[in-house]
Every structure is written in C-alpha cells, then in structure tokens.
Amino acid sequence: MAIGISKTLDDVGRSGNEPPAPQTSSRPAWMSQHLGTAVIGAVAGYAFGHWIGNVIAAGYPNPQSNGENDIAIVLALVFGVVGWLAGIGAFNYPLAKIIGRAPAPEAPEVGWTRFFKYNLDHKVVGFQYMIGVLLFFFTGGLWAMAIRTELLNPTNHYFGPGTYIAIVSEHGSMMMMMATSVIIGPLGNYLTPLLIGSRKMAFPRVEAFSFWMFMAGYLVILTAIPLGGFPTGWTGYAPLQTQATAGMDSYLVGFIVIGTGMICAGFNVAVTIINYRAPGMTWNRVPIFAWSLLAVSSLLTLATPLLATACYFGILDRTVLTSIYVDEHGGSNFLWENLFWFFGHPEVYIMAIPGFGIVAELLPVFTRRPLFAYRVGAAGMFGVALLSFFVWQHHLFDSGINPDMRPLFMLTTELISIPTGFIYLVGLGTLWRSKIRLEVPMLFCLALYFNFLFGGISGVFVSDVPADVTLHGSFFVMAHFHYTIMGGLMFAFFAGIYYWIPKISGKMLNKRLGQIHFWCMFVFFNLTFFPLFFVGILGMPRRVFEYAHNLQVWNDVSSVGAFLLGASFLIFIANFVWSIYIAPKKAPANPWGSLGLEWQTPTPVPFFNFERIPVILSDPYHYDEQDPLPVADLGGGLVPVAAGAVGSVDMPGEPGIEGTDPGGSNG
Amino acid sequence: MASGQRTSGGRVAPHGKRIVGGWITLSVVFDLLFGFLVGPHLPPGRMTSSAGSQQFDIKVLFLAAIPVVVGVIGYIVYAVVVWRDGRPASFEPPAQVTARQSTRVQAAWIGITTCLTLGLFTFGTIELILPAGAGGGEGPAPIWTPASKTVLPIQVIAQQWKFTYRYPTYGGFETDQLVIPEHTPVAFHVTSLDVIHDFWAYQLGVKADANPQSDNVAFTTAEQLGRFVVRCDELCGIWHGAMYNYGQVMTKSGFNTWALTTEHKLAANTKLLPPFAWFYSPSANGAGGSYYGTNATYSKVQVYGAATVSPAQASKPRAG
C-alpha cells in the first residue's frame, strides 16, 4: 500500500474496523479549519488578487470590458480559490511534507462537524458531494425557472436582454458543471470502494481536493453575477467571449477550477477501480455500475484537460491580449469551437454513461433476474466513451469548417447509437419474464428508459446533416439534450439516491412521498420539455428572449411545466429532511434484497468499510437462484475459497489471497 | 447456453408473438397516420429545394423512429403489466429460469441496429450531396453545388445585431431587405463583421454560420413565392433575440425590376461602401470604422464547385 499517503488511512492492510484513535492535536480547537475559515480565506484571497492585479497591471484595462481590469479580476478569482483551499486546510499536509516537517496529526473526525471540513473518508466526501450537487442543481434550477418566466410571453419582457442572457448563461454553465460530477461525485466516491471491496479510495487527499475544487467552482461561477454576467451561454464562443465584460472571467476561471476537480475525481475513481479491487473481483465480476464509473472517469481524465487549456487561452486573449481566438490578428474563432467541442462531446457522455450504469445495476434487483448481456453492456459503455472523441464536429455542421467531412462526422455520430443501444438491450433483456417490483428507484429507472429514448432518437435527427440544417441551434436541440441529461442522468441520480440512501444514512426515505415525487417529476419533466421539440422544429432559436406569437401556447405549457417541475423537488427535499432528520425510520439491513457487495457491510458503514479485505466469490447478479450465496466472503479469505481468487491488489499480510484467475466463470 | 427466450410446450404464454404482433401493427398504423396526416405539413415546408429536401429527410427519420419508439415503450409497458409482482419485499426468483445472455438475441440486436445506423448514414449522405448541400453552410469552397451554372450570389453580412445583404451582380448595393427570385439557384455568401452569428432563413431551409473573416456558402432554389423569416441562430450577445428580419421570394422579372430599381436608388450609398469582397475586416485605423477589402475579392467569373476565384482575378480589387 505504498501509495497510501494519509497517516490515518495508510494502514488499510491491517484488520479491524475501528478508526484509529484520535491523536492529541497540537492545535487548540479555535484554530481548526472548516467551511468558515475557507470562506474567510476565499474573501482574503480575492481581495489580495484584485489588489495585486491592479498594482501590476495599472493602466492596462481592457477597453471593451467597461474599463474593468481583467487581470485584476482573474487574479482575484485565482487567489480566491487558493485562499479557499488554504482556508479549508488542503495545503497543510503537502506543505509540511515539502518543508520536511512531520505533518500535524489528523484524527478522523466523528460527528456532524466533519462534513464541513477537509475530510479524507470517502463516505464523508460522498455525502459532501451529494449536498454540493444538490445545491448546484437547485441553484441552476432557479435560473431555469427565471428563463421560463421570461419566455411566458413572446414580446413582453420580465428581464432586460442583458439580464436574460446572463441568466441563460449562468443556468447552462452551472448545470453542465453540476452534471459532470452529479453521479461520480456523490455515488462514485461513496460507493466505489464498497462495490469493489476496497477499504478506501486510492488517493483520499485527491478525493477531498476534488470536492473542495468542485465547491470553489460553484462560488467562482456565481461571481459572474455581481461582475455583470456573461453573454455567451455555456458554450462560451469566441470572439463574443473576447468581447464580453468581466463576468466572462468567472466563466473561464470557473471551468478551469471545476475541470481540475473533475480530472482529480476521475483519476481517483479510475485508479481505485483498476488497482483496489478485492481478491476475486475479476473483471467479469465487477458490478456494471463500477464499469460505468470506470468508463466515465477515463473520459473525465482524458477530455477535461482540453477544456482547461481552451479556457486558459481565452484568459490570455482577454488579459494579455494574445489573439489566439481573434481572426483579425491571425487567430481563429474555429479554434475555440474545435477545442471546446473536442472536450464538450465526451462531456455529453460523461453525463450519460453513469446513468446507464445505475439503471443497469438496479434493474436486476427489482426484476429478480440476472443482468442480461452483462458483457455487452460494459462493452457498450466503453464503446460510447471511445466513439465520443470522434464526433465533435457534428456541433459545427453549418459552421462552414470542414464541410466535406460532414458525412464522416454524421457516420461516427450515428455509430454511437449502436453501443447506446446495448444499454437498451441490457435493460429490455433483463425485464424479459422477470418479476418487476415497482419500488421508487425502479420507477426512476424505467423513466430513464422512456426519457432517454426520446433524447436518443432526437439525437439521430440532429446527427443527420440535412435535418440538422433546420434543427441546429433551435429549441429542438435544447429539448434533445435536456431529455438525455435531465431525463436520463438526473432520473438515474434520483434512482441512485432512493436506492442507496438506506445504506448511506441508515434511514428509509418515505415510499409514498417518493412515489409522489417521482410521478410529479416524470409528468412535469415531460410537460416542460416535450413541447420544446415542437417549438424548435417550428423555428424558435435557442437563447432568444423574443419569439413568434404563434409559438406562445407551447412555450407557456413548457413554462408552467417548468414551475411545477421545480416544485416537485420540494417534495424530495421535504421527504429527505422528514425521513432522515425529523422522523427517522431505521432502514432494514438490506431493504431491496440486493446481492450487491455494498449491502453486505453493516450500516452505518464502518470506518474502513470491511473488517478484512473481502474475497469475492461471484458477480452480484445471481437473482435467479433460490437463496443465492453472498457474493463475498467478508472473513477476508480466512475461510477456504473454492474457486480460488485473484490477487489483484498487493495486500501485504493478508493470508489466502494469492491464487489463480478463475476466469470468466459467470457466463 | 440455452436461450430462455425459446419456449417449449404450449403452457407458457406466447409473450414473444404478442409483443412482435402488437409492435408491427402499431408501427404500421402510426407510420401511416404520421406519413399521411403530418408528413405533408412537416417543417420547414416546401418553399425551396433545400427546404423540400429537409422536409423529406425529417419525414423519413420520423417514419424510422416511430417503430423504435413504439417497440421500446410498448415492450416496457407490456413487461410492467404482465410481469409485475405487486407484493412487497418478495425476493424469490421468477418461476422461469431465463438466460443471462443469448448469442442469438445479442447478435440480432447488434445486427439490426448496425443496419439501421448505416442505412440512415447512407440516406443522410445522399440527401446532403444531391440537393447541393441541403441548404447548410458549406464553407468558402463548396463542393456540392447546384447543377446550373447561373447562380445568383447574395452576400449576407451579419453584425451585432443586424443582417444586411449585398448583391454583387447588381453593383454591390447593400440593403436590409432580402429578396430572391423564384426558380433561380441562389448562393448565400454568409460572413460576419464581429462575432459568430448564424443566418437561418427558416422557410428557405438555409442555415449557415456567419464567421468573421470567412465566407460560408449555402445554396438553395426557391420554388414558391412568399415571405420568409430570417433569424440569427447563434448566440451573439445581448440583442441576439432581436436579430431577425423578413425576406421575400419574387418572380424572376419582379426580382430583376426590384434589384435594378434598388441599385439605382442606392447608387450614391454604394459608392461610399467598401469594395465588394467575400469578407471584411473592420479596420482599427480606418476613419469612421471603414473597411478594407481582403485578397478574396469578388469576381464575375466566380465558379462554384471545381475552383474558386483564380489568384490573378483575386488580386484585382473591384471598385464598388
């Protein structure tokens, strides 16, 4: 376990589940670092960066930025993030190491205060992420309702055009930032070690760092509002980007910050799944949800650096007047479009694949039969992930760049529907002659198949170049990707929340309220977005505040749907608060009768998850057997293992784990 | 591994037959209803050759999509109705042991989706190439062009937040009225003076990004008279939503009369304009934000398809 860097988490090889004894800290309590000190650090860093920017770049304002000094703004945001991280204590350990001092002892915390601190326990980070993404999601949702308010009437305006476009941009950017991490953050961090039988994530510090970067991104993108907003939407096209006022800096810095968090989170999950699988957890037994996390974390790690680079170029154009995206001086506006979408299209699948993983993981539980065509499903996710790097120019079909290559990009785009279809094959095959129990998570899973069908099919429409001439840039595209992200990913997210909350919190969410939440969300989601297909195909461009009078009825239906959809989340919040905090009802140990390894651990999950490294005996889909055996021996291999097991991780001092690969015994 | 889908003995309900039968029936019914009731009215209409080809394309896509939607949703509904177990917390396995995988089913699924995908790709490519790019922006040197050699070039100049149009064959006058003749292939040369815009003439079935410093060509041929809407379809700043105007398709003679009259009426203004070029650079030094022509100057012998302007012609700027 050479890569374990934390003092407290280093010794995962040892047995026992007690957290290491709290060590006496040399620091008094008032010096402890938490959310409050992080905010103080962020404010101090912002003020410092702004000051130093004005000192070094005095008299160097961007004339197009209302005389605002973009260098000062960028430095303020960067130092704000550094201050935020310093305030939370992210640098204590690495700095102590660099200067060669023994790092201050870090006792694992207990109690509610640990959720406001730089915590290295993947379960705490998972919960922090869950609250973080919900905060992100609800903030973005409020912007969405503001958009729909403006679009209630084609010519009467509730906001000025500048305010409106700032709201649209803020909504798009926040939702995209949130959606990249919505599953890999909370459920990925919480569940990855539990799914594969590990006692921790590979890099606990990277895991904590990714969360606090994620929240820093939330704050940075919100600073665009007091800075006057930005007018480019989430796509940030140059040269509009170069021309925009100071709010644009928040967008560029924000995506670099959130991108850094995404790279860290993806890297950590990928390494954990590859290297920390328990003995016996062969690739043929890895749960399909872990497969999806691996596919998505490869995308996060490989695609996101390009976004950070593109944003960095944008910052240079705006501050030191390089002209990387400025055509008149030798740059190219196509360069941003290419870089952005070369990241942006894998990003789209970053927001789809984890949803596929969740539904494929949950369907066998609620149909009591093995996952159909498991290998095809896993291959499908990787097929989607691989192909997603070869399709980006379908966003540019009418842009005039590379026009002769359009058939090629049409082909690669449409080829993605084949591996995506595997997900449907897995789902429909699993339903065949099963015993379907319509518990709340199952309702959300089936809704994903329904919604994503429209999202996927409308995707084929826009992938077709001649049809795209009419549909490109219209509300049809907007409805299309809301059907995939909101209708697919977010429904899968809530499926996962309802399914795993009994494991995470030890409490059951109220079933009746869950059903009401589901039906409201499902009906109002479709009420909001289905009309937008019509609106788009009838000629309404995206991101406009004025539209043709004959489209008002459909727009109003959509707006009413959006308000009701927003209200439906209040039911979820009420359910969450009521069932977990006000009138908690203890959850059964395994409420869904799942065979998953995560349900074999006690609730609440102990500090090191498993008393000993478990030995995996089979894949978790043996639902067709009467009284199936547990998928793992939690005795840590002390009990003889019939099939032998694979030593996929170096676990010093663990007896009985060396063995031979039992091969694909699950077929 | 034995396929669980195959049922032996008549005691098991014929789920497969029911599902397939229902699927085929419903698909045929919905496709017929859609094709005859909705098909002729599908956007973007039939005002031009490109709009007509897009309408046909969208119709074919719908006809292909309906069976898929009907199949998947029908199957899920059938499964939930027939195989639902309403008892809470009943964790026993289903009565029948079904297969974990089935080579036949998987191969069939992959084969069918692959054929469908490749079919749609072939169809889309043909529908892109034959109707001269189907009205989409084809960049500065289009290779899919109208058969006719008499193409009317019209330049679309987008700027924050307005469209104007220049007619090079009529002395290069610039107007904010877009008028095109019927039954004449038109080449829209779309460019921008500032940020990226997008020229979307909805009823014409034409869409092309307006990029600064570059020329983006889209072709169409009007087949019906009437008015159409032009909207900006790429976010270009705060007044993006207000960037639209209207255009008109006239008869050939009506158009010619209009163009000659307008050329004459605007002659004084045209003299003040920068010489006609395929794109313009707002000059940072020029007084009053004047423009200078670039080396991609307009030439009367512009040929679409094989080659663009020859260098010799390009070097000769033409006074407006």
Ligand SMILES: [Cu+2]
């Ligand atoms: Cu515009």
